[in-house]
Amino acid sequence: MDVLSYYLETYEACRKAFLSYKKQLKAKFSRFEYDRLEIPKDGGEVDIFYLGEKKKSAKRLVIMSSGIHGVEGYAGSAFQRRWIEEFLLDDKNPYQLPKNSDFLILHGINAFGFKNFLRVNERNVDLNRNFALKREKLHKKFKNKNYRKIQSFLNPASEFGGFFFEYIFFIIRFIGVVLRFGAKYVLDAAVNGQYEFPKGIYYGGRKPEPVVRTLRKYFKKVLKPYDRILILDFHTGYGAKNGISLMQNAEKGSREDKNLKRVFGDFGLLLNEGEEDFYRTSGDFTDFFGKILAKEKDLFPITVELGTFGNLSFRGAIRGSFLMISENRIRFFGARSESEAERVKEEFKEMFYPSREDWRLAAMDHVFGILPETITRFSKL
8 A cells, every 4th residue: 555645634534544444453353442532622532442462451552642732643643544554454464463462542632633733722732731730720840930931922912914024023033032042941941831821832731631631531441451551652843854753751760761762772763851852841641651550560651753844953943933833823813814824824734744745755664664663672571
């Protein structure tokens, strides 16, 4: 099958294609369950395949998740469906599927963002900054003081004007902020997540979102039998053009850090504290498992990030920041011209789901260049 055919253009098409594998998976695997988690308050539905070679649960589990950042789910869905079709179902594939590992595949965690080509959910919450929250009241440690200092730059509260003039003015302001505070300060302030400005970018919410509460209950029940859990969370946008990064939030030298090095270390892709391109996030999905599971479990949580247009360069950082801020600004404050607003929306979509054939082929090559080997290594530990 042509790998480009896995990339689809609507949420409905992705979901329909994903669900089309139910009968085949049920027929092939000794244990197969399909769960549809209905998320309260207009959160849509999350589709889950849970399967294994034996009727009894194995001791190892591989989790593949997509769509936490809605629009990024298009690529994540393509990777998941290729894995199902070519590695789980195709008996002619020479790859030996490990018999001591079960699979849990979560499709479209942020259905609203997926449908509407947004990173955020229906309340402007970046779900990948929301998974650490447990209480109704915000904890002090989630206050992002650096974000607060530059929030007027990150969240301009005015109508969007002409694209060209807005972009030139943005570049001037961007350079001014970077000269004053430093590039690393601005990056960390923005992407680490903030919990005070509901109309701002990277807003992590004030309390756990319905999908977070639903998944917490689901995981506590389903993950009990497993001693070792590999989490592969697919994302797009950040990194070198047409490249791949493997990002972790584990403390350097910690048990999780050592686990991840055993599986991913020699790929030369693993980013963590001290790496030039690394940034730490709060409320990350991959951190979620350590907070809800017993400490004796071995966790291998990783974010698989596919770079799109290259936002590591200064020019790329400006363009990416402009699109993030402008898309958010238009949703809350509007634009003087519908055509200018549509241009921002289209470029924003391209930033996370490029239509370019070279990117789509490179992304598939990167993911499937490491995925089978990663799962084999994990199964042998």
